[in-house]
Amino acid sequence: MIKNKLTEISKPVKIELEEFQKLFKSSLKSNNSLVNLVTNYIIKQKGKKVRPALVLLSAKLCGEINERSYRGASLVELLHTATLVHDDVVDNADKRRGFPSINAIWKNKIAVLMGDYLLAKGLMISVEGEDFDFLKKITNTVKRMSEGELLQIQKTRKLDIDEETYFQIISDKTASLIETCCEIGALSNSDNIEYHNAMRSFGNSLGLAFQIKDDILDYEGSAKLFGKPIGGDIKEKKITLPLIYSLNQVSKDESARVRKLIKNNYKKDSVKEVIDFVNKNNGIDYSQKVAFDLGEKAKQALNIFPDSPVKKSLQNLVDFVLERNN
Amino acid sequence: MIKNKLTEISKPVKIELEEFQKLFKSSLKSNNSLVNLVTNYIIKQKGKKVRPALVLLSAKLCGEINERSYRGASLVELLHTATLVHDDVVDNADKRRGFPSINAIWKNKIAVLMGDYLLAKGLMISVEGEDFDFLKKITNTVKRMSEGELLQIQKTRKLDIDEETYFQIISDKTASLIETCCEIGALSNSDNIEYHNAMRSFGNSLGLAFQIKDDILDYEGSAKLFGKPIGGDIKEKKITLPLIYSLNQVSKDESARVRKLIKNNYKKDSVKEVIDFVNKNNGIDYSQKVAFDLGEKAKQALNIFPDSPVKKSLQNLVDFVLERNN
Numbered sequence: 199m200i201k202n203k204l205t206e207i208s209k210p211v212k213i214e215l216e217e218f219q220k221l222f223k224s225s226l227k228s229n230n231s232l233v234n235l236v237t238n239y240i241i242k243q244k245g246k247k248v249r250p251a252l253v254l255l256s257a258k259l260c261g262e263i264n265e266r267s268y269r270g271a272s273l274v275e276l277l278h279t280a281t282l283v284h285d286d287v288v289d290n291a292d293k294r295r296g297f298p299s300i301n302a303i304w305k306n307k308i309a310v311l312m313g314d315y316l317l318a319k320g321l322m323i324s325v326e327g328e329d330f331d332f333l334k335k336i337t338n339t340v341k342r343m344s345e346g347e348l349l350q351i352q353k354t355r356k357l358d359i360d361e362e363t364y365f366q367i368i369s370d371k372t373a374s375l376i377e378t379c380c381e382i383g384a385l386s387n388s389d390n391i392e393y394h395n396a397m398r399s400f401g402n403s404l405g406l407a408f409q410i411k412d413d414i415l416d417y418e419g420s421a422k423l424f425g426k427p428i429g430g431d432i433k434e435k436k437i438t439l440p441l442i443y444s445l446n447q448v449s450k451d452e453s454a455r456v457r458k459l460i461k462n463n464y465k466k467d468s469v470k471e472v473i474d475f476v477n478k479n480n481g482i483d484y485s486q487k488v489a490f491d492l493g494e495k496a497k498q499a500l501n502i503f504p505d506s507p508v509k510k511s512l513q514n515l516v517d518f519v520l521e522r523n524n
Numbered sequence: 525m526i527k528n529k530l531t532e533i534s535k536p537v538k539i540e541l542e543e544f545q546k547l548f549k550s551s552l553k554s555n556n557s558l559v560n561l562v563t564n565y566i567i568k569q570k571g572k573k574v575r576p577a578l579v580l581l582s583a584k585l586c587g588e589i590n591e592r593s594y595r596g597a598s599l600v601e602l603l604h605t606a607t608l609v610h611d612d613v614v615d616n617a618d619k620r621r622g623f624p625s626i627n628a629i630w631k632n633k634i635a636v637l638m639g640d641y642l643l644a645k646g647l648m649i650s651v652e653g654e655d656f657d658f659l660k661k662i663t664n665t666v667k668r669m670s671e672g673e674l675l676q677i678q679k680t681r682k683l684d685i686d687e688e689t690y691f692q693i694i695s696d697k698t699a700s701l702i703e704t705c706c707e708i709g710a711l712s713n714s715d716n717i718e719y720h721n722a723m724r725s726f727g728n729s730l731g732l733a734f735q736i737k738d739d740i741l742d743y744e745g746s747a748k749l750f751g752k753p754i755g756g757d758i759k760e761k762k763i764t765l766p767l768i769y770s771l772n773q774v775s776k777d778e779s780a781r782v783r784k785l786i787k788n789n790y791k792k793d794s795v796k797e798v799i800d801f802v803n804k805n806n807g808i809d810y811s812q813k814v815a816f817d818l819g820e821k822a823k824q825a826l827n828i829f830p831d832s833p834v835k836k837s838l839q840n841l842v843d844f845v846l847e848r849n850n
Contacts (some may be wrong), residue, residue: 230671284640287613288633307614308677310636311670312608318666321647325660333659334651344637345556351634352558446840507590 200522201246207515208251209524212265218250218271225272225323228315236252236268236300236312240279243297249274249379252401252515258384258508259394259500263386269327270382273336277321278375281343283313331385339378346370357457359437365406368413375404380404396499400512403496408519410489413438415524417473417482429469436461439488440481447479493520526848530572536834537580540589544576544597549795551649552600555640559608562638566605569621571673575600575705578727578841582709584834585826586719592712595653597701599662602646602706604795607669610637657711665704672696676762683783685763694739699731708731722825726838729822734845736815739764741850743799743808754796765814766807767798819846 208215226237250271256266285291286299287309293299301309317340324332350367353359380401384393411441416431417440439459445453456475459468467474476482493516503509534541576597583593593692611617612625613635619625627635650658676693679685704728710719742757743766747761747809763786771779782801785794802808819842829835 228671230675230678232674233671237669284636288607288636308674310610310614310676311673314666317643317669318663320660321663325656325663328656330651330654330656333647337644337647337651341648344641344644345554345559347637348558348634348641349556351637352556394660452723 200524203518204248204251206244207280207511207518208247208255210260210511211251211254214254214258214268215247215251218254218268219247221268222250222272222275226319232308233312233315236304236308237296237316239300239303240283240455243295245275245279245295247275249278249375252379252384253383255512255515256380256397256401256509257386258383259503259506259512260384260390260397261387266329266332266386267383269323269329270332270386270405273320273324273329273332274375274379276316276323277340280313280316280320283309283316287313297414329515333384335378335381335385339374342370342374346372348372350429354435354437357435357437357461361439361442364437364442365441368406369402372409373402376405376408376492377401388517392502393496400496402501403492403499405419406514407489407492407496407516410439410485410492411520411522414440414485414489415522417476420514431475432460432469432472439485440476442481443484444479467486489520493517526850527572529844530574530577533682533844534573534577534581536837537577537584537589540580540584540594542576544594544617545573547594548576548598548601549754552645558634559638559641562634563642565623565626565629566609567624569622571601571754573601575604575701577654578702579709579712581834581838581841582706582723582727583712584709585680585829585832585838586710586716586723587713590713591704592653592655594707595601595655596658596712597647597709599646599650599655599658600701600708602642602649603662603666604701606639606642606646609635609642613639648778659706661704661707665700668696668700672698672700680761680763683761683787684765685768687765687768690763690765694732694735695728698735699728702731702734703727718828722828726825729818729825730842730845732844733815733818733822736765736811736818737845737848739809740808742768743802755799758786758795758798760788766802768807769810770802770805770807784806815846819843 223241226234226241228234228237234502253271253274254263254267256264257270282294283300285307287301290301291299292302299309300312302344304312321333323338324330324336346367346369349363350464353367355361377398378401380397381394384390384397388394413431416428416438418428432441445456448456456472459472462468496516497513500512549567552560552567554560554563579597579600580589580593583589583596608620609626612620613627613632616627617625618628625635626638630638647659647662650656672693672695675689676697678695679689704725704727706723707720708714710723714720739757742754742764744754758767764829771782774782782798785798788794822842823839826835826838
């Protein structure tokens, strides 16, 4: 269902996405047969291609899709794939998109090396195309993504996180790459700084809304219907917006009691108790409102562009991010 | 002892290395306290700094050390450090330079993220300094390093490796970074293409000689004196030059017998038997000769430069690489 919706959203760049897929495939060819074996496996899995679609939609909104737009799309997809391959190693994950993960089939050593290879390949495409403004964005993005994750780990340990820190974390770890996709699209074919700023702002708000919605879904019973277990963040002691807001609504003693529940989450009912606490204190409603406002802000950023099927698609993407159930 | 010898070799850039160390330290500062904790730990361990020394010596041989030379030195040191941090995760290593490894103290997740952070930081320094020729070299080097390692893994599985493949592996996985250090030094302050080529050739031959010597030491009993166990490569089924040469000197049957010994190395004496086989068939002598010739080739590459303390240091580095015992 998600895939159908995304296909509809990326319809204005359908042909270009097919062209991208061809280029992407050929750019991955190596003289090393083991590298080819692994990259063919990755290509076969056909990810949702949200990031290249964002680059191409943003490019088409600002001008004509050109060679640089395709290179930008390859860069973000390679970087994203490299990150996923490394993530699976770190998390010891056996599956990715329903298929066995690279580390499950070829072991950790090959998975880490392939991640490095994919990242280097992405950067090389940009270096060879002399897309130095892309490189500036992307290296800063890699730095922000790792800093955001590290900040989250650090704060999670202390169970101490306020709204400001939460926004810094999700802005760095999640929104930065989405922001970069949109900005790279604009940079690929336009010198208009207003366009660059508009697309960066659109991507940032969209990325923040996406992560908040993700964090809400961890608290929502309905997600159960789709087989995604709820309460995972609580088990991992991750403090996200619904909980931050709720903790601020109650007395110091009550807040301390809930924190203790999370800290000692060995009890079977702790997770349910925390979810009930958040629901009772309107943590979900508040977060929905924040996500909705960010969605509106994203749409407003597109106001400087005339109406078009591409603009409509980007607006629909915002709604899709806010309305999805898993 | 190694450290004393290296200090002597890098004497012509002693002051510059201290300046580099200061810049390197300040370039690592982050707003994230966990990042600072880990980077301070890395800085305290004081690695041998061979790679930054190579950049600075190469730069001084070609002209005046300038800001770009320092940025180049930071880039290679950050990349090298990132690689080591990731390597320790992959190999599940508890120690690095006698200290507990990053993954041993802070766990795999933080180690992988820190590796990504360090790599991004190195690239950002080059992007911000607009050192695009460095970026071209370094991204290609990262790609070659991962391809070389992957080729080695692939060939190791089949125990099938000839001299040509061996040279491709060690050229990519080891020599590429040393080559890049020397070339970046020359690129930092000189437009003379002859200089660039000479330093690239010097670095390539030095890097190959270094790896061959490393592979020889795995077969040499004397290494035992220094606490480094011998036969590690045989246990890991890595086929290196001493063995490749030896296998080519004997009958097909004898070669098959030795390969089988390596394949089924569960027997206690197999490793010793393979080492004896290599010694008897002059695999060590042959490899010593190849390494020596590469050392000569490296020195010859320096012929276009007038004599100077810096040139003498680089020549001494070649001898040191060939004569070291561990």
